[in-house]
Amino acid sequence: MDNSKFRVAVIGIGLTKFGEHWEKGLRNLAIEAGVNAVTDAKIEGKEIDAMYIGNMASGRLTGQEHLGALVADQIGMNIPATRVEAACASGGLALRQGLLSILSGQHNVVLVGGAEKMTDMSVDQVTTTLMGAADEEWEGFQGLTFPGLYALMARRHMHDYGTRREHLAMISVKNHEHASMNPIAQFQNKITVDQVLKSTMVADPLTLLDCSPVSDGAAALILCREDIAKKYTDNPVYIVGSGQASDTLALAQRKSLTRLDATIMASRAAYKQAGVAPKDINVVEVHDCFTIAELMAVEDLGFAEKGKGGKFIEEGNTKLGGKIPFNTSGGLKACGHPVGATGIKQACEVVMQLRGEAGARQVKGAEIGMTHNVGGSGATAVVHVFKK
Amino acid sequence: MHRTSVPLLWRRFKHHYRLLGNHCKTCKTDYYPPREICPTCRRKGVLEEKEFEKKGTIQTYSIIYAGPVGFDKQTPYAVALIKLDNGPVLVSQIVDAPFDQVKIGAKVTAVFRKIYEDGKEGIIHYGLKWKVV
Numbered sequence: 001m002d003n004s005k006f007r008v009a010v011i012g013i014g015l016t017k018f019g020e021h022w023e024k025g026l027r028n029l030a031i032e033a034g035v036n037a038v039t040d041a042k043i044e045g046k047e048i049d050a051m052y053i054g055n056m057a058s059g060r061l062t063g064q065e066h067l068g069a070l071v072a073d074q075i076g077m078n079i080p081a082t083r084v085e086a087a088c089a090s091g092g093l094a095l096r097q098g099l100l101s102i103l104s105g106q107h108n109v110v111l112v113g114g115a116e117k118m119t120d121m122s123v124d125q126v127t128t129t130l131m132g133a134a135d136e137e138w139e140g141f142q143g144l145t146f147p148g149l150y151a152l153m154a155r156r157h158m159h160d161y162g163t164r165r166e167h168l169a170m171i172s173v174k175n176h177e178h179a180s181m182n183p184i185a186q187f188q189n190k191i192t193v194d195q196v197l198k199s200t201m202v203a204d205p206l207t208l209l210d211c212s213p214v215s216d217g218a219a220a221l222i223l224c225r226e227d228i229a230k231k232y233t234d235n236p237v238y239i240v241g242s243g244q245a246s247d248t249l250a251l252a253q254r255k256s257l258t259r260l261d262a263t264i265m266a267s268r269a270a271y272k273q274a275g276v277a278p279k280d281i282n283v284v285e286v287h288d289c290f291t292i293a294e295l296m297a298v299e300d301l302g303f304a305e306k307g308k309g310g311k312f313i314e315e316g317n318t319k320l321g322g323k324i325p326f327n328t329s330g331g332l333k334a335c336g337h338p339v340g341a342t343g344i345k346q347a348c349e350v351v352m353q354l355r356g357e358a359g360a361r362q363v364k365g366a367e368i369g370m371t372h373n374v375g376g377s378g379a380t381a382v383v384h385v386f387k388k
Numbered sequence: 389m390h391r392t393s394v395p396l397l398w399r400r401f402k403h404h405y406r407l408l409g410n411h412c413k414t415c416k417t418d419y420y421p422p423r424e425i426c427p428t429c430r431r432k433g434v435l436e437e438k439e440f441e442k443k444g445t446i447q448t449y450s451i452i453y454a455g456p457v458g459f460d461k462q463t464p465y466a467v468a469l470i471k472l473d474n475g476p477v478l479v480s481q482i483v484d485a486p487f488d489q490v491k492i493g494a495k496v497t498a499v500f501r502k503i504y505e506d507g508k509e510g511i512i513h514y515g516l517k518w519k520v521v
Contacts, residue, residue, distance in 0.1 A: 128391060128456040137400070138421050141392075141503065141515070142480050143452065143459040148467055151450035152479075159448070159492050201464075204451040252469050252477040257448055 008102045009229035009236035010386070012041025012222035013348040018336030019186040021216040026062050026117040031074050033218035033341075034113055041222040041232055048222075049107035051081040054094030054114035055340035060129045062117050071113070087133030088289060090114060091219065091343025092373030092382030096242055098223050099384075108225050114345070115218035116338035126214050130339075133376040135250035147211050147290060149251050149377040151203035154292035156257040158205065160307065165205050167310035168291035169196035172209050172333055174319050175288060179330025181320075181361035186215055186336030210291040215336035219344035221351070237351045241274030241385030243267060249379045258307075262381035263300040263372065270370070271302075274385035278302040281324060281385075282366040283353045285346035287374035288331040294318075297372055298326070301383075320361055328353060328361045343373035343382065354388045391458045391506050397513055404515035407498065409475065411438040418475045440475035442498035442516070447471050449482065449490050458504035466490045470518060484519040495521045 014036025016029050024032075030053070038045060051071060059065045068081035084094040091114030098112035118126055131140040134149060157163045173193055179185035196209040229236040245265035248254055255261060271277060278301060286301070288294035295309040303324055304312035312318070318326035329335040329349040332342055350369035352358045369386045400421075402408050409420030413434040417426065420440060426433025449468040452459075459465070466482040468490065482490050483501065496518040503513040 124455070124457050124460055127454065128458075131456060137396070139479055140456070141397070141400075141404075141513070142467065143455060143462065143465060143504065144467055144479060145452060145454065145456055147454065148450050148452045151452075152448045152467070152469055155450060155492070156448040201451070201453045203453065206450075250479070252479045257469070 007226040007238045007240060008099050008223050009226050009238050010221050010347070010351050011224055011229050011232045011236055012037045012043070013351050014038070014040055014220040015184050015345060015348050016218045017184045018215050018217035018338060018345070020119045022119070024216065026058055026064060026115060027070060027074055029117060029216060029218040030071055030113060030115040033115065033220040034071065034075065034111060037111065037220035037222050043109065043222060043232055045075060045077065047109050048077070048079060048111050049109050050079055050101060051111045051113065052084050052094040052098045052101070053081065054084050054090035054092070054343060055116060056085060056087050056090050057129050057132065057339065058117070060132070061121050061126070086380045087375035088287070088339050089343060089373045089375030089380040089382050090340040091345070092371065092384070093244070093343065093380070095221065095343060095347055095384065096244055096382055099239055099242055102223055102225055108228060110223045111220060112223060112344060113218065113220035114341040114343055116340040117216050118214045118338060119216050123214060139250055145203060146377070147203035147206050150290035150292050151206045152251060153257050153296070154205055157292060157295070160258055161310070163295065163310040165197060166193055167313055168210055168295060169193040170313050171288065171291040171294045172196045175327050175331040175333040178320060178328050178361055179334030181359065182330050182335060185330040185334055186213060187330070187334045206290055206292070212289045212332035212337035215338040217336055217338035217341045217345070219341045219348050221344060221347055235355050237354045238387050239384055240387045241270035241276070243269030243273070243383045245269070245381050247379050249376060251377050254378070258296070259300050260296055260374065260378035260381060262378050263297060263374065263383070266381040266383040267301050267372065270383040270385050274387070276368060276385060281368050281370050283325050283328060283350060283363045284370040284372065285329060285349050286326055286331070286372040287342070288327060288333050289337060289374070291333070293374065294326060294331065301372060320363065325363050328358060328363060343371065346371040346373060347384065347386070350386050354386055391510070392513070394511055405500070407440045407442055407516060409438055409440060410435045420472070420476050420478050440472050444470040444472040444496055444518070446482070446490065446492055446494045446496060447477060448492060451487055458506055462504070468518070470496055481517040482520065483517045489520045497521050
């Protein structure tokens with residue numbers, strides 16, 4: 001992106017409600033979000049040059065593969081349509097692929113979407129399927145689960161830095177509070193630290209209320225070249241930085257258990273491209289699949305020193321009205337986590353914030369926002385910086 | 389529905405049963421599970437099989453209460469990252485000990501155990517779990 005002569009704008013956003021959609025299947029959700037994005041962008045369907053669809057596990061969760069063609073079929077178009085998969089970072093990566101396709105000069109207007117239908121399967125089947133995002137052959141074989149992998153990181157963070165379970169619980173409490181102001185959120189109820197600590201243990205030290213839920217949902221964005229954005233909208237939001245990095249699939253082989261190096265590398269690349277530093281960011285959507293993941297993101301994205309994330313959160317800095325609001329949407333924890341949709345939903349939230357359309361959860365005067373989407377236990381990280 | 393195909397794990401018997409990984413002669417790094425190429429030396433790496441001693445130390449742990457398919461009857465069970473005394477870090481279960489003995493820094497040694505049963509008609513998988521010494 002450094003050498004390109006133009007930027008890419010987001011001119012439309014579309015979301016479904018996140019939650020348990022018993023009456024809707026994968027294709028219904030994907031189309032609903034796409035139509036909402038096209039309507040928001042005020043473009044004609046025929047103006048779209050290509051589509052990128054983020055999805056992690058439709059084959060195992062619903063039996064349906066070949067999602068690119070499925071979505072093109074449903075909207076009656078013959079344009080290139082590509083499914084993108086990077087586990088829980090599938091959405092963020094679909095966004096990045098759409099962005100790169102425009103920067104390459106190949107396309108002018110691109111739809112990027114994400115969708116996941118998870119509730120047709122039982123919880124233990126979903127748990128097993130999600131382990132495909134880790135090292136299934138070695139971690140899955142030993143009975144590890146995703147909450148288990150993040151619990152291993154949480155335990156070590158507590159041991160090394162004195163992080164307490166209360167610090168983790170405060171993240172859930174904050175995300176539920178933010179979600180109470182978000183009409184699409186799966187959980188709009190407020191909770192207390194005590195409730196988080198006393199809820200059912202899933203993988204010690206993480207309880208049920210430290211974990212993001214099983215969700216259905218979809219999200220979509222319309223991207224276009226900067227020079228044609230004003231044709232469609234008076235308030236385009238620009239993508240000014242994009243970073244992606246990879247790390248070992250298995251947690252055991254990482255250099256550190258208390259940070260995600262992929263997050264550090266992807267965010268530094270995105271900051272550099274955007275010419276910004278953490279102090280310039282006004283609002284950020286991070287990948288809080290488990291509370292410890294948000295705490296590590298606070299540190300790895302550069303908002304607090306390593307080991308000081310707990311204190312930074314305790315001081316209220318990440319709340320709406322604080323120094324840098326984290327997850328105004330409610331995050332994965334309370335807004336919900338339909339895996340492939342999450343990275344796109346994060347971008348929709350940041351665009352709403354920068355447009356000033358976030359209602360009760362609006363961050364006043366937000367001009368620069370960021371999204372942080374993680375795949376697996378940290379094997380992929382995708383970071384984007386957005387500017388008004 | 390089976391969790392894992394039989395040949396997928398059959399290919400791994402010697403690695404699972406004997407704690408057999410590999411070692412790069414160029415950079416002297418140990419790998420478990422074994423790698424196809426040394427990620428540090430790549431084309432300059434020379435990998436040879438290496439059997440690790442079944443002794444290590446717990447780096448971090450968790451107790452799993454909600455298990456995946458095949459492990460649901462074993463819950464709650466302890467899992468840990470174990471730094472081998474003469475090898476790399478691996479992930480496995482800790483057994484034969486009350487949970488309060490599962491601690492960061494605890495010394496562990498491997499025991500041969502059933503890992504999980506793959507449904508009513510699938511095969512029973514075996515491998516190593518670890519106990520506190």
